[in-house]
Amino acid sequence: MSNSFFLADDQATVQFGRVLAEAVGIEGAVVFLRGNLGMGKTTLCRGVMGFWGHTGAVKSPTYTLVEPYEFDTTKVYHFDLYRLGDPEELEFLGIRDYFDETSLCLIEWPEKGQGMLPVADLELSLSEKNQGREIKWSKNTQKGCIIADRIVNKLNG
Secondary structure, eight states: OOOEEEEOSHHHHHHHHHHHHHHHGGGOEEEEEEOOTTSSHHHHHHHHHHHTTOOSOOOOOTTTSEEEEEOSSOEEEEEEOTTOSOTTHHHHHTGGGGOOTTEEEEEESGGGGTTTSOOOSEEEEEEEETTEEEEEEEEOSHHHHHHHHHHHHHHTO
């Protein structure tokens, strides 16, 4: 079972975000998003929000650290920890309140919050490949295994 996929362009990255959202469903999950600046982490998040019906802009919450999105059946929290100076700052943000069984937490730059974040169910890593990007994923929990299986099944359609 493959744990990587080629994304030819931004549209493919958005579509992968939709596949991720569908795979998570309303069960919620913690997903770490790794990759250098400009690799498409926020573009992927745009696809997740689009799956749930969000039509507005999806920007990386670089300065606010978290942007909440509430939908009828789920909540999605988009974190960007790039500018975080110290993982302890997450305590002041009330970080633990965001993680529950029904929320999807998408966390860009998770290494900046090391020690303060829960274990990710799924870790996604975006990198340059040819004229596009490659996305790789690893699963850390039983829930992550289920989500990864759903992603693969959907991509292999």
